[in-house]
Amino acid sequence: MTDLSPITPVRCPHPDCYWSVHGIPDKYTEARTRHIAAHEAEEHGTAAARQEPETTGRHTVDSITSDQLDDLQDRLQRAEAERDAAYRERAHLVAYLASRYLSHIGHTDPDAPDWPVVIVETPAGQMSWHIAERDLELFGHVRPTSEGLTGWDGHTTEEKYARLIDLTAARAAEGGDR
Structure with missing residues (x-):
């Protein structure tokens, strides 16, 4: 509204x-x-x-000092490092998942051509993730996308995570790797 x-x-x-x-x-x-x-x-x-x-805690172009600008740049770099660390953690988990199921990786998303996409075919359905170039070394075990491999099936992010929940539940019901 x-x-x-x-x-x-x-x-x-x-x-x-x-x-x-x-x-x-x-x-x-x-x-x-x-x-x-x-x-x-x-x-x-x-x-x-x-x-x-009175200051509102918000900087303007006319009022910011070089020290404040340096502080903002430092905060931005820390935030980017935290974001990159979270993506790296996710990439480790996706690499493990890709080692368990038929998977391939390639630059297959026309809307994000600079980002490799890992596609994992699981019993619960296909799942895919964009991976940062800096994390590609985690995917050396994953074959490159080529003709004959299944492309993206059109799943949404919500569908992907619903499939992951189903896959996890099925593995837990089987007793996992215990």
Whole structure:
């Protein structure tokens, strides 16, 4: 549902000034206050308006320092490293699954041609995952995709994980590898 919060004009409080801004929803009080303060500083030279507005913890291009930029870049690198580690963990599990069932790997997704796709044929149905190039060494045991191998069967991510749940349940019912 679309949020239809009220939007009333932001008007200059000076009685002889007809300046106003439209389009800022009423719920964004800090943004509305900053616009009035900037207008008052520029047009009316008010000392109070020249003070820095309260920070919201959000950086802008005009206010960011090089130290803050370095901090943001460090945070981004840490987040990317965490993401890559999670993908690496998943790749290990997919490589194991591919060692258990008929599988192949290739650049077969026309929507993501730079990403290799591992297709695993299981008794519960086909499953596939995109794999990062940096994780390809985990899949040396998987044959390359070629003519004659089954391509993607059109399963969705939800169907893939439902199949994985079914496969896990079947293996558990058999007693697994115990």
